[in-house]
Amino acid sequence: MIDRRLTNEDIDWLRKLRNARVANEPSPDIPTSVVRRLTQLAYAELRRGKFAITYRGRDELIDREKN
Numbered sequence: 001m002i003d004r005r006l007t008n009e010d011i012d013w014l015r016k017l018r019n020a021r022v023a024n025e026p027s028p029d030i031p032t033s034v035v036r037r038l039t040q041l042a043y044a045e046l047r048r049g050k051f052a053i054t055y056r057g058r059d060e061l062i063d064r065e066k067n
Contacts, residue, residue: 002063005041010034014043014061017053027051 006014016028027050030038035051038044043057053061 002067003041003060006037006043006060010037010043011061011064013038014053014057017044017051018058018061021052 013028013030013034017030020027030044030051035044038057039046039051042054043060044051045054046052
């Protein structure tokens with residue numbers, strides 16, 4: 001189910017986090033407001049000092065790409 005609380009900017013950053021993880025690159029510098037929202041909603045988390053997409057965030061992207 002698509003989470004309507006996420007903005008287009010949030011989704012763009014989730015994609016950047018996912019792509020960085022797939023490419024085994026460091027996470028991009030995300031604006032504080034976006035980080036706060038994504039972590040509060042459990043779509044991203046802090047791992048080893050860098051932000052990473054969670055399974056919930058990945059599933060959200062998959063659901064959005066299907067629609």
